[in-house]
Every structure is written in C-alpha cells, then in structure tokens.
Amino acid sequence: MGIKTELLSKANDIVASSTDAKELALASAIVKNVAEAEGVVDEEIYTIGTAGSVGFGVGAVRDWQMPAGFIKLAGHDNPVSENYGNVTDMNGSVMVAIPKFYFKIETNNVLISSKLKAGYVVHRAFINEGKEHDYIFVDKYGCGNVGGVFTSKAGLDPCSTHADHNPIASLKNTPSNTYGGLYSAVKTRGDKHFLTSKFIYSALAMLAFAHGKAATTTSACAFIDVDPKMPKGNLNSALSDVNDTSVVFSPSGYSNCALTGSGSPFAKTTHNGQECGIADLNGNMWEVASGFIRTDANGFLILKESVDITNISSDDTTQAVGGAYDIDLYDVIDISDVVNANDGWTYLGNGANQVFAMSTDRTSADYKRTALGIPLATGHSATGTIEFGNDGVYRYLRDEMACRCGGSWGYSSGAGAFAMYLGSYRTHSNDSVGGRASVLV
Incomplete structure (x- = not known):
C-alpha cells in the first residue's frame, strides 16, 4: 500500500x-x-451517502446542476462541514441539497441507496412533470419575513397564517392569512420555488429514521443518544424537547414559539443529526404540505406524477385552472383502512408489525401511500411505538383538506418528522402554522 x-x-x-x-x-x-x-473527485459527495455515516442525508451539487442565482456556502463539498450541501438561493435564503435516492423497506428497516438496485424504488419526492430529478433543495429553516420575502434563515420569528403572529399577509405579494395562502407566499422567492410537498416531508422523515437506526456514534447522528432516535424539537410549550430536555430553543417573543434554527445542540434538531441538515421538522410550527388533499366529492387525492408542482401558485379550486385544489391534477388514493371517519389521533407503530407498505410499482396504492407517509392498516395503534417516535396521524374527513406536518410548540404527544394532521381546511388560519419552500433540479 x-x-x-x-x-x-x-x-x-x-x-x-x-x-x-x-x-x-x-x-x-x-x-x-x-x-x-x-x-x-470523490463522486460519493454527490450522492445521498451511507446511512449511519457522516454526511448522510444531504449531498454536494456539481456547478452545472446549480439553479441560476444559487450560491454554494463555504464547505459545501466537505462532508464534515456544517455547510455540506448547503446553498443560498437568489434571495439569500439557506437551502439544503438532497440528492435523489432509492429505498427498500424490509419489515421496519428502511434501506437507502443512491443507485437503483433490485427491490428498490425511487422516492416520489424526486418525480415531477413525469421525470426523475437529481436533487431537491429544501429550506434549511422555517421561513420568516425579510423585506417582504418568505425567507429561510436562522434566528427569525417564523411567519404564520394568522394576523396575530408575523402574518404571511405582510409579504410583498400579500397572500391571504390562510393555509392556502402559503402557495403564494413561497412564490416571493421565485417562480421555481414551491410549497414543500408531502412527498418531501415523508422522504426527510424516512432519511432520519434510516440514519437513526444505522448510526452508532453521535458525531454521525447527534440525536441517537436519547430515544426516539429521531430529530428533536420545540415541544410541549417549554422551548425544549419533551424527550430530551438538553435540547433548548431561543424564544421568538410570541407565545412559546422559537426562533428558526435556534435549537441547541443544533445537530439534534436536523433530519440527519448533523449541522448540515434541515432543522425544525419536529415541533415549533406546523407546516402545510402540498401534493396531498381531500374533497368530499372525490375523497383523498394525491398529485399526479405528470403535474409540474412548480406551476401551483395558489389554492384555487376551479377545475382545469391549475390551482392546488384543481382536482384534475390529482389521482384518487384509497386510505379508508386508516382514515374512514373523524376518528382523531392514531400513532405510528403497532408492536412488531410493519408500519409502511413496500412496492416497486409506482402506480400502486402501496407505493403512493408510503410516499405520503400513510401507514398500513396494521401499522398504527392507540399509542404507537418509540421506534417511530410515537408520531401521530390526526384522522379526519375534511372537505378541501390542507395537510399539516411536524407539529407545533404545544404538540408533545403527536409531533415528529412523520406526524401529520388531516383535519384542516385550506381557508383555516392559525398562529402556529406556516411552511417552507423547495426547488427541484
């Protein structure tokens, strides 16, 4: 040698x-x-990496793949840097690059690969307009108002959909102070920015879960020292995590809301347990997700793979117009074995049962519901399991439903990276509900 x-x-x-x-x-x-x-050139830095290892869950971007106006932060190409895979967009918002990955579920083990292998399938998060994309750029932080722009930076009071708390209506394009107004709010950043999809939230939760199970050192994944082995957050109205009180947050000045990205130790609050990761996916503010809706007339609906999600700029309900509630953009998905009435909370995990379905057929209901984070009929229970963070699914049959993800500062029991709330209407308004932007390349 x-x-x-x-x-x-x-x-x-x-x-x-x-x-x-x-x-x-x-x-x-x-x-x-x-x-x-x-x-x-270390080609691995351009991939999702290896679960359990330093650098997993984000990746560097080749110069020619960077969107116009985006800038790499110092250390972008270094897997041990706090800025690995981190960029700023044309408005100075910090975003994190997530390279395309494939997954395979074996019981409750999630295997992640940067290449398509037998038994694996690409995550739905990377499919748009009928094509597979190489990267998703996701806001590193929740968004505040900087000069009328819905901005992802640390240390901001996050925008909400209510007049009492940093309202999105104050942004330069004056969206309505509603959950549906967030489709317009993200467009203050650019035409290619879109309201982060439920597929992306589910992909980030999947990465966190796989990494937490595989990691053996806190240098690779800071949050594994305290169960659940998932990202920690601002919960239980205490500016701290309900399971790990060593994690504390800085107050925003409104109720028990924290400033964006203010968790300390910061790495414990990110999707990959590292400084380079995406923060605050558990607690602080509920975040409205696109791509998954419901109407009384049609049931639950999932965005078609053929649709360009970047074109959705409002919550218009008119058919054939292209708004977020244009049913022409969606396929029906049957999840009645989990959500068939206004049954309230259930929690992920049911003993040793498999929680999520696995299928390599992207047209199948199993593939679609796993992409949304919907469990199998036997994969949830009244208490859930610590393995899945006891993350909750609030079941409700809401017309023109707006899906909320993650939980807020007061939701200790149901909050988490997998958590979702299906009881909200698109015109609802709340001081603890906001969102974040994403970009596909």
Whole structure:
C-alpha cells in the first residue's frame, strides 16, 4: 500500500468513527488534499451517502446542476462541514441539497441507496412533470419575513397564517392569512420555488429514521443518544424537547414559539443529526404540505406524477385552472383502512408489525401511500411505538383538506418528522402554522 493510499484510508476511518471535532477536521482536510493531489473527485459527495455515516442525508451539487442565482456556502463539498450541501438561493435564503435516492423497506428497516438496485424504488419526492430529478433543495429553516420575502434563515420569528403572529399577509405579494395562502407566499422567492410537498416531508422523515437506526456514534447522528432516535424539537410549550430536555430553543417573543434554527445542540434538531441538515421538522410550527388533499366529492387525492408542482401558485379550486385544489391534477388514493371517519389521533407503530407498505410499482396504492407517509392498516395503534417516535396521524374527513406536518410548540404527544394532521381546511388560519419552500433540479 502506498503512503498516500494508506494515509487516505486512515483519514477516512477517522471521518467515519471519530467523535473529536479537531480529529474530524484534520482527517477531512487530509481526504480533500490527497484527492486533489491525485486529481481524484470523490463522486460519493454527490450522492445521498451511507446511512449511519457522516454526511448522510444531504449531498454536494456539481456547478452545472446549480439553479441560476444559487450560491454554494463555504464547505459545501466537505462532508464534515456544517455547510455540506448547503446553498443560498437568489434571495439569500439557506437551502439544503438532497440528492435523489432509492429505498427498500424490509419489515421496519428502511434501506437507502443512491443507485437503483433490485427491490428498490425511487422516492416520489424526486418525480415531477413525469421525470426523475437529481436533487431537491429544501429550506434549511422555517421561513420568516425579510423585506417582504418568505425567507429561510436562522434566528427569525417564523411567519404564520394568522394576523396575530408575523402574518404571511405582510409579504410583498400579500397572500391571504390562510393555509392556502402559503402557495403564494413561497412564490416571493421565485417562480421555481414551491410549497414543500408531502412527498418531501415523508422522504426527510424516512432519511432520519434510516440514519437513526444505522448510526452508532453521535458525531454521525447527534440525536441517537436519547430515544426516539429521531430529530428533536420545540415541544410541549417549554422551548425544549419533551424527550430530551438538553435540547433548548431561543424564544421568538410570541407565545412559546422559537426562533428558526435556534435549537441547541443544533445537530439534534436536523433530519440527519448533523449541522448540515434541515432543522425544525419536529415541533415549533406546523407546516402545510402540498401534493396531498381531500374533497368530499372525490375523497383523498394525491398529485399526479405528470403535474409540474412548480406551476401551483395558489389554492384555487376551479377545475382545469391549475390551482392546488384543481382536482384534475390529482389521482384518487384509497386510505379508508386508516382514515374512514373523524376518528382523531392514531400513532405510528403497532408492536412488531410493519408500519409502511413496500412496492416497486409506482402506480400502486402501496407505493403512493408510503410516499405520503400513510401507514398500513396494521401499522398504527392507540399509542404507537418509540421506534417511530410515537408520531401521530390526526384522522379526519375534511372537505378541501390542507395537510399539516411536524407539529407545533404545544404538540408533545403527536409531533415528529412523520406526524401529520388531516383535519384542516385550506381557508383555516392559525398562529402556529406556516411552511417552507423547495426547488427541484
């Protein structure tokens, strides 16, 4: 073995297992410098990575794949950097690049791959306008109002859909202070920004779950030291996490809402348990998701793969117009084995039963409901399991339903990365409900 090869091997071992920050920084520098000296580009940095390892859950982006006006933050190409895979968009909002991935579910183990392998299927989050996309850029933080723009930055009072709490109606395009108004709010950032879909929230929860089960060191995944092995959040009206009181948040000045990205230790609040990850997916503010609606006339509806989600800029209900409640954009999905009445809360996990269905057929109901985070009929229960964070699903048959994700500062029992609330109407307004933007490339 040559000296460079041996040095690189040892440095990679340190990156994978060390918990010492200085060791990690030095080893990372060695990996980068040796690779540059050899003229080698580490192709793995452009993938989703390996569950349980440093850098998993985000990825670097090649220059030619960056959207116009987006800028890489310092450390973007370094898996141990707090800015790995992080960018700013043309308005200065911080977003995180999530490379396309494929998954396979075996009982309650979620396997993640950057390549299509036998028994795996691409996640629905990466399909738009009938095509697979290489990356999703997702807001790193909840969004506040900066100069009339719905902005993703740390330390902001998050915008809500209510006049009493930093209302989205104050944004420069004056959306309505309703859940449906968020489709317009994200467009203050650009035409290609869209209200983050339920598919994306489910993909992030899946990544968090897979990483939490695979990781063996807190340097790779900070939140695994306290069950559930899922991202922690601002819950229970205490500016702290209900399961891990070592995690605390800075007050925004409104009720028990926290400033965006203010959790400390920050890595415990991200989807991959690392500084580079997406924060506040559990608690603080409920976030309205696109792509999953319901009407009394048609039942539950899932956005067609052929639709361009970036064209949805309002909650218009008129058929054939292209608004979020234009039923022509959707397929019917039958989830009556889980939601068939106004039954209230149920929780993910039911003993050792498999929670989510697995199918490689993207036209199947099993594939679609897993993409939405809807459990199997036997995969939920009155209490759920700690493995899935006891995350809740609020079951309701609501006409023109707006799906809410994650939970808020007062929802300790049902909150979590998998949590969803199906009892809201698109014209509802609430001081603890907001959203975030995404972009596909």
